[in-house]
Structure formats: C-alpha cells, structure tokens
Amino acid sequence: MHRTKSSLVTLAAAALAAVAVGVAVEAHAKLMKTSPADKATVTKAPASVQLWFNEAIDVKLSKVEVTGPAGKVALGVVHAMEPKQLMGPITGKMADGAYTVDWQTAGDDGHVQKGSFTFTLKQAGSTKPSSTKPKE
Helix, strand or coil, X not given: XXXXXXXXXXXXXXXXXXXXXXXXXXXXXXXXXXXXXXXXEECCCCCEEEEEECCCCCHHHCEEEEEECCEEECECCCEEEECCEEEEEECCCCCCEEEEEEEEEECCCCCEEEEXXXXXXXXXXXXXXXXXXXXX
C-alpha cells in the first residue's frame, strides 16, 4: 500500500509539472489577427499594418518591418493602439507586388516572440478619363 501511495504522489507531481509547463507555454504572446490579413490581396496600399495578440504586449520590445518588391517600406513609429494591438503607420510608397511583414514582441512573461505574415498589393488599374467635347 505504501508503494501505491508513493506511485500516486509521483504521478500527481508529474501531472502537476506537465500542467505548469503547459501554462508557461500558453503565456507567450500569440498573433491572433492582422490587417492586412495574412495571404490577402489588397487593391489599395494600406495606411498601416496592424497586429492583434492574445495578451498585452511590451511595446518597448516590439518591432514591425515591411518589405516589398522595392525593399523595406518606410514606417512611422510603431505603437500600441490597445494593450493587445500593435500598429505601424506606413509612410513610404508601395508598388504592386508581394509584401512580408516581420514582427517581434513580448507578452506578460517577457519572452520575445517573432513571426511574419504576407500580403499582396494589386492596385486597381488607372482609368483614363473619357474625352469630352466642350459645349458650344
């Protein structure tokens, strides 16, 4: 019976340790949503890139970089819109093509997380104005 109790205690301790490790893993900031959406095709150059996370993020450890056909796209200051949302205003020009947004942030636990998402810009073609004759 003593052996059964010690086996149960060992099993309970192992289960508790597994749960604790699972909770620690879940504490990392996870990217939940982006704008533009991952793998989306947009017809107008976005004014900003936005990222939403599952928990509050540390802006001091956060970075956002957008790279496209002509290289890096100029961004304004990346800042938090809400405790769980990062926003980087796009100040540079964007041509049609594929773009990658690389990001870095840290959540409540301080662990830095990195990732990326992509989108494609395919602007609507410019239309020539129809010629009109002046009224006589």
